[in-house]
Amino acid sequence: MSTPPDAPYFFYPANAWPHKNHKALLVAYALYLDEVGPVQAWRLVLTGHDNAQMQRIRQLSQTLDLGDYVTFCGYVEEPELVSLWIGAGAMLFLSQHEGTGVTLLESMERGIPILANNQSAIPDLCADAALLVDARAPLTLAKAMQEIASSHELRRSLVKRGRARVAGFRPVILPGKLRPTFENLSALPPQATHSVGFHPADGFIEQLATFALPGKEPVTLHYATIPVGAPRRVEVYADDHFLETLSPPPRKPLTGQLRIPAGTRRLRLNCPDAARLSEDDPRIHGIRLGKLEIHTSGKPVIDLRQQPPLLL
Numbered sequence: 001m002s003t004p005p006d007a008p009y010f011f012y013p014a015n016a017w018p019h020k021n022h023k024a025l026l027v028a029y030a031l032y033l034d035e036v037g038p039v040q041a042w043r044l045v046l047t048g049h050d051n052a053q054m055q056r057i058r059q060l061s062q063t064l065d066l067g068d069y070v071t072f073c074g075y076v077e078e079p080e081l082v083s084l085w086i087g088a089g090a091m092l093f094l095s096q097h098e099g100t101g102v103t104l105l106e107s108m109e110r111g112i113p114i115l116a117n118n119q120s121a122i123p124d125l126c127a128d129a130a131l132l133v134d135a136r137a138p139l140t141l142a143k144a145m146q147e148i149a150s151s152h153e154l155r156r157s158l159v160k161r162g163r164a165r166v167a168g169f170r171p172v173i174l175p176g177k178l179r180p181t182f183e184n185l186s187a188l189p190p191q192a193t194h195s196v197g198f199h200p201a202d203g204f205i206e207q208l209a210t211f212a213l214p215g216k217e218p219v220t221l222h223y224a225t226i227p228v229g230a231p232r233r234v235e236v237y238a239d240d241h242f243l244e245t246l247s248p249p250p251r252k253p254l255t256g257q258l259r260i261p262a263g264t265r266r267l268r269l270n271c272p273d274a275a276r277l278s279e280d281d282p283r284i285h286g287i288r289l290g291k292l293e294i295h296t297s298g299k300p301v302i303d304l305r306q307q308p309p310l311l312l
Contacts (some may be wrong), residue, residue, distance in 0.1 A: 008089030009043040009071075010115075010145065013103060014079065015155055016053035021094040021117070021135055022046070028141035030064045035146060042149045043069055047081065050074040054176050090148050090155065093122065094135040105169055108162030113155040129165035129219055131160060143264060146262050211304055212269045217296065218262040224255040224291035237268040253290070259293075 013021040091107040093116040114130035133144040160253045181224035225248045234246040294302040
């Protein structure tokens with residue numbers, strides 16, 4: 001690494017995927033460098049696989065004439081990654097969309113100030129433990145880089161708030177916070193969680209329908225098919241475990257019951273050979289269900305056809 005050990009630097013540990021926002025970062029860094037001058041400016045250190053996307057980021061750095069102020073480390077093993085992390089003056093997190101940004105929690109745990117994008121779930125995770133800005137705007141990002149680099153008090157405050165924030169995510173605390181949520185979810189009635197061509201109004205399945213089940217006790221699926229088009233099979237899965245194939249005879253209904261094991265969270269009905277002959281052909285070779293009910297001992301019957309599906 002070319003950055004001197006005693007020279008502060010911005011650290012961005014991220015592969016060069018488009019949503020990681022490297023292009024806006026380099027433009028912002030060029031603006032920051034012009035504003036504060038090469039003597040006072042912090043360096044910029046990047047890690048991430050040296051693939052075609054990262055090569056384009058390298059080319060942009062050359063185009064912006066950033067020279068030795070930007071260090072591309074490529075992929076680094078864990079010991080070097082940790083060394084780069086704990087030596088940083090601030091960690092950047094500029095992703096345009098993110099789920100749980102574990103990198104943010106790692107920086108808080110290590111006592112590194114954070115400059116992060118104010119989009120997606122990042123503000124919810126960081127709260128006041130990061131300097132949040134619109135990282136899509138290079139000028140705004142450049143000003144934030146100057147602010148965090150020039151203010152020791154700001155960095156000290158972010159570190160303090162970060163350590164308080166990450167304490168709430170430790171394993172001994174987090175399960176207790178999540179348990180009530182999972183208990184509430186487990187009490188919900190069965191419902192269609194996703195489908196591809198599932199029409200609850202007439203029970204027609206073109207391809208796939210998946211239903212959430214409470215999972216605490218065994219249930220019985222009562223079904224009855226309605227003849228439509230060519231006969232089509234339906235594969236029944238409890239979670240990812242295959243249970244049975246329903247094969248209606250030509251032009252005749254098929255009725256029956258199927259025991260669903262206790263603990264099943266998802267009931268999936270898959271019509272493997274369902275397909276439209278063409279976009280203009282009205283014949284749909286799927287399967288139609290006149291009955292699709294969940295029966296549980298001592299509880300009301302639940303008609304899955306009445307559960308509104310969420311189409312994905």
